[in-house]
Amino acid sequence: MSSTIDPRRQRELARLLDRMGIEQTKLERVSPQGFDWLLIDQSLVHPSFSTTYNNDQLEFVGDSVLRLSVSLFLQEHYGDRTVGELAALRSHLVSDKTLAEIAGIYELQKYVVVSNAARNDSQALRSLLADALEALMAALYINTRDLAFIRKWLDPKMQSFAESLLAIPALGNYKVALQELIQGRWKRLPEYRHVATENNLFCVEVWFDDRCWGKGKGKSIKAAQQEAAAIALQQMQADM
Amino acid sequence: MSSTIDPRRQRELARLLDRMGIEQTKLERVSPQGFDWLLIDQSLVHPSFSTTYNNDQLEFVGDSVLRLSVSLFLQEHYGDRTVGELAALRSHLVSDKTLAEIAGIYELQKYVVVSNAARNDSQALRSLLADALEALMAALYINTRDLAFIRKWLDPKMQSFAESLLAIPALGNYKVALQELIQGRWKRLPEYRHVATENNLFCVEVWFDDRCWGKGKGKSIKAAQQEAAAIALQQMQADM
Numbered sequence: 001m002s003s004t005i006d007p008r009r010q011r012e013l014a015r016l017l018d019r020m021g022i023e024q025t026k027l028e029r030v031s032p033q034g035f036d037w038l039l040i041d042q043s044l045v046h047p048s049f050s051t052t053y054n055n056d057q058l059e060f061v062g063d064s065v066l067r068l069s070v071s072l073f074l075q076e077h078y079g080d081r082t083v084g085e086l087a088a089l090r091s092h093l094v095s096d097k098t099l100a101e102i103a104g105i106y107e108l109q110k111y112v113v114v115s116n117a118a119r120n121d122s123q124a125l126r127s128l129l130a131d132a133l134e135a136l137m138a139a140l141y142i143n144t145r146d147l148a149f150i151r152k153w154l155d156p157k158m159q160s161f162a163e164s165l166l167a168i169p170a171l172g173n174y175k176v177a178l179q180e181l182i183q184g185r186w187k188r189l190p191e192y193r194h195v196a197t198e199n200n201l202f203c204v205e206v207w208f209d210d211r212c213w214g215k216g217k218g219k220s221i222k223a224a225q226q227e228a229a230a231i232a233l234q235q236m237q238a239d240m
Numbered sequence: 241m242s243s244t245i246d247p248r249r250q251r252e253l254a255r256l257l258d259r260m261g262i263e264q265t266k267l268e269r270v271s272p273q274g275f276d277w278l279l280i281d282q283s284l285v286h287p288s289f290s291t292t293y294n295n296d297q298l299e300f301v302g303d304s305v306l307r308l309s310v311s312l313f314l315q316e317h318y319g320d321r322t323v324g325e326l327a328a329l330r331s332h333l334v335s336d337k338t339l340a341e342i343a344g345i346y347e348l349q350k351y352v353v354v355s356n357a358a359r360n361d362s363q364a365l366r367s368l369l370a371d372a373l374e375a376l377m378a379a380l381y382i383n384t385r386d387l388a389f390i391r392k393w394l395d396p397k398m399q400s401f402a403e404s405l406l407a408i409p410a411l412g413n414y415k416v417a418l419q420e421l422i423q424g425r426w427k428r429l430p431e432y433r434h435v436a437t438e439n440n441l442f443c444v445e446v447w448f449d450d451r452c453w454g455k456g457k458g459k460s461i462k463a464a465q466q467e468a469a470a471i472a473l474q475q476m477q478a479d480m
Contacts, residue, residue: 056323057315057319057323057326059323059459060311060314060315060323060326060327061308061311061312061315063311064304064307064308064310064311064312065308067304067307067308068301068304068305068307068308070304071300071301071303071304072301072304072382074300075297075300075301079297083296083297083299083300086297086300087300095439096439096440097439127440127459130440131459142312145386145387146385147385196452196455198454198455198471199335199336199337199471200336200367200370203455212436214438215436215438215443219367219371231438231439
């Protein structure tokens, strides 16, 4: 499995996992056929560097590893909230913005392998670090088949992001928060438009001042509106 | 844990798990604190029956359990395909349509607890069975922390759906398949419109004959187009 990785690269990756609080001895214990360091290496190689050995498929899986980890975290810690609120929280917690911040905490930019062009484009770099963190989650999960190796370091980060989100007005009820913001500033109200229903999901847009500020999808109109409002709120706060 | 479930209901649920090929002795072995049958029971209670004891939060988690199971299945079995193709396949495999069909195979309608109004509305019933199957996946995962108890019965079903999807023209390349369909029938081409970029995701619509037939989101324009084309194709085939 890990026979062909460069020993220097392996030591570098081991330092990254140390930094994340993942115990190497535990990793080796749960992976009887040997922990596959090459998979960890591959998770940090961006397609701009190589079109054949890169993290695009691991990122495809990692997106789902992240989503399940965050869903379980929310259900365990915020089980008293409505599913609409949990969905709105989740859409923030799994966003590239949140992931790029977590990647920054672990200085993932030091470990990723990317083209120089991508490294020098700050917008691209943010998205690429988010993708690499997702791919790393997939590599850890595929090796261990145990979400504990992800949740151990991810949960505390998600806890702090969730607390910040819930500290905004109306405690995570994004529709109320958006309404308070727009009413407070412009004495008007946002308008929700139900634009489509696809695969039993309602698609809603929220409009204000001739502009669509956010779109949301959900199993109910209410859930879709919450998601749209959460995105609009983030957009408005970014614009201010 | 399982102390308060009605023994008759437990026997009924055990029959359902038997039908799905899940071994009860294994379930008990991996759950040292006792397998929580109440969680299985709750996963099959629709909110139309009770607003306090129902499956809405389990369905929130189950949606992610399903997505990770399907992502791993696709990566393991179709790893030679592009991520765009895998994403298009996944969007079909996790759809309510696919889930309701699988729920039908296990006769889940016999085990769900719903209001009579919901049971007599065939459209509502389909969506409710899909939700209940997702919630059941969450209940199995939360009990065991092991996706094997889901993938054992889900993978063969997904395999057969995936093979049917890939048997349509152009082997899972939905853009090509859609183009062939529209060109063959009407001697024209569909039009892809890039309508927005949200959280680093491209949002694309596919239009033909003054109608939007599908919307897709993706990390690249190409991936978003594939997803939109897959939905449009399904819609057109349903309309024919």
